[in-house]
Amino acid sequence: MKLAKTDETLSKAIIDRSLTLEIVRVTESAAIAAAAWRGKGDEKAADAAAVEAMRTEMGNVHVEGRIVIGEGERDEAPMLYIGEEVGAGDGPAVDIAVDPLEGTTLCAKNQPDSICVMAMAERGGLLNAPDVYMHKIAIGAGYPAGTVDLDMSAAESVRSLAKAKGVPVSEIVACVLDRPRHGALIEELRSSGVSLKLISDGDIAGVIHATDTDETGIDIYLGSGGAPEGVLAAAALRCVGGFMQGRLILDTEEKRGRARRMGITDPGRKYGVDEMASGDVLFAATGVTNGSLLDGVRLNKDSIVTSTVVMRSWSQTVRWIKAKHHR
Numbered sequence: 001m002k003l004a005k006t007d008e009t010l011s012k013a014i015i016d017r018s019l020t021l022e023i024v025r026v027t028e029s030a031a032i033a034a035a036a037w038r039g040k041g042d043e044k045a046a047d048a049a050a051v052e053a054m055r056t057e058m059g060n061v062h063v064e065g066r067i068v069i070g071e072g073e074r075d076e077a078p079m080l081y082i083g084e085e086v087g088a089g090d091g092p093a094v095d096i097a098v099d100p101l102e103g104t105t106l107c108a109k110n111q112p113d114s115i116c117v118m119a120m121a122e123r124g125g126l127l128n129a130p131d132v133y134m135h136k137i138a139i140g141a142g143y144p145a146g147t148v149d150l151d152m153s154a155a156e157s158v159r160s161l162a163k164a165k166g167v168p169v170s171e172i173v174a175c176v177l178d179r180p181r182h183g184a185l186i187e188e189l190r191s192s193g194v195s196l197k198l199i200s201d202g203d204i205a206g207v208i209h210a211t212d213t214d215e216t217g218i219d220i221y222l223g224s225g226g227a228p229e230g231v232l233a234a235a236a237l238r239c240v241g242g243f244m245q246g247r248l249i250l251d252t253e254e255k256r257g258r259a260r261r262m263g264i265t266d267p268g269r270k271y272g273v274d275e276m277a278s279g280d281v282l283f284a285a286t287g288v289t290n291g292s293l294l295d296g297v298r299l300n301k302d303s304i305v306t307s308t309v310v311m312r313s314w315s316q317t318v319r320w321i322k323a324k325h326h327r
Contacts, residue, residue, distance in 0.1 A: 015092055015120060015280045020310055022061045023118050024321055027286035028306045030054040030100050030116035032325070034288045035297035035304075039110030046107045050100035050116055050288075055079040055086070062091035063120070068128045069097030069228040082128070093123045097232050103202040106289060113202040113291035118284050119235035125279040127231050127271065130258045133249040134227035136203070139220050140211040141241035150245045150270055154185055154222055155192045161220055169193045175206045175221045182223050189222070204285070205293045207233035211242030216292060224249060234276035236283045239311030240318060246271045281313040295322075302327055 033053035037046035051071055058065070058080075065087035070080040080086075080098055087094075096118065101107060103114035119126065137150050139161060147164045148157040154174075162169045170193045176182055178198040189196060197218055199206050203225035210221035230246045237244050250256045250267040259267060286308040287294030295307035304325040311318050 015094065015122065015282055015312075015314075017312065017315070019061065019063065019091070019120065020282060020284075020312060020319070023120060023282055023284045024286070024308050024310050024323075026054055026057045026061065027116045027118050027284045027308060028323060028325075029057040031286035031288045031297050031306055032304055034101050034107055034114070034116065035299065038107055038114075038289060038296075041108050043104040043108045047101045047104045051080055054098060054100045054116065054118070058086045058096075059088065061087045063087035063096075064089050064091060064093045065096045065120070066094070066123070067098065068095045068126050069099075069119075069231050071098075071100070094120050095123055095126045096120050097126050097228070097235065099204065099229060099232055101288065102204050102229065102232075103288075106201050110289055111200065112289055113199070113205045113293060114288040114296070115202065115205060115285045115291070115294060116288060117204055117232050119232050119277065120282045121235065121277060122279040125277060125281060126235065127276040128262045128264075129227040129231050129248065129276075130255065130262050130264070132227050132255050132259070133224045134230040135224050135247045135249060136207065136230055136233075136244065137220070137222055138207045138210045138233070138237070138242060138244040140213050141243070143243065148220065148243070150247055154188050157222070158189065158192055158194050158220060165219070170195070172219045173197055173217055175199060175210055175218045176223045177201070177203055177206070177225055179223075185223055202291075204229050204233045204236070205291065207244060208236050208240075208293060211237060211240060211244075231276050232283075234271075234273045235281050236285075236311060237273045238277040238281045239283050239313045239316065241316075242273070244273050244276075246276060277313075279313075282311070284308060284310040300327075 030050040033049040106114035209216040289296040298305040
């Protein structure tokens with residue numbers, strides 16, 4: 001992945017680097033618990049197992065943590081709910097965003113790219129986004145400012161990206177969630193000559209893929225998906241570089257009211273990466289099922305093998321960790 005250090009990134013480290021391995025243990029625990037439910041068709045059981053394992057392991061992390069993206073802003077979730085205080089209580093004050101099982105359907109069907117995700121930032125560093133959809137666009141690092149923008153049409157963005165890359169539009173690959181709401185977007189992109197990578201779920205991984213074109217072959221991510229997942233993706237991009245914009249879809253008064261209660265005063269605001277995830281940020285994801293980003297959990301007779309990526313914004317470090325856990 002292309003790493004882009006900035007003066008702001010290098011200014012100060014709030015989160016001790018030892019916490020890098022601590023959050024890896026959190027996502028590993030969630031992934032191992034969810035893996036027991038792969039292919040069994042029970043999304044709720046898989047998600048509940050991941051939530052319980054993540055919450056239990058999080059109690060060992062040496063932070064004064066506060067959940068800002070969690071389980072059910074609208075539901076009365078018993079754990080990992082927004083506002084819950086987590087951690088051992090003996091470290092830095094941090095905000096935490098979690099998706100204990102991104103791709104619950106993927107896990108239930110044992111399909112690729114189900115992952116367990118966690119991000120941590122210094123207090124106030126993560127956007128407290130309501131559980132609504134968000135328009136998103138993302139590309140890798142190194143392009144001129146304004147190459148793509150949410151205020152452009154999809155066709156304009158891919159033409160501009162192709163020009164910046166010095167390739168024909170026909171060589172651009174766009175990642176889009178395969179949803180009925182994206183019918184017009186998909187038709188617009190195909191009419192422009194773009195190749196599509198349609199994914200059934202998992203748009204955190206989708207955004208990350210778009211910023212690592214050399215490895216994934218994906219040039220751009222477009223479309224709408226969950227706003228909490230958008231914040232988690234922005235946390236990853238904060239660590240590895242890349243461009244992303246997001247705009248909350250607050251198309252009813254009920255949604256606008258929920259957003260106001262979470263401190264959002266401008267319903268039409270266009271958020272960049274640093275507005276969704278700022279300061280010192282850690283991000284970790286562990287694979288549950290095999291995918292293009294991570295290998296899934298492997299259950300052997302005497303051991304369990306996990307695959308995790310963990311990133312840190314201050315040092316711009318990306319570590320790929322394959323761990324063997326004795327059963």
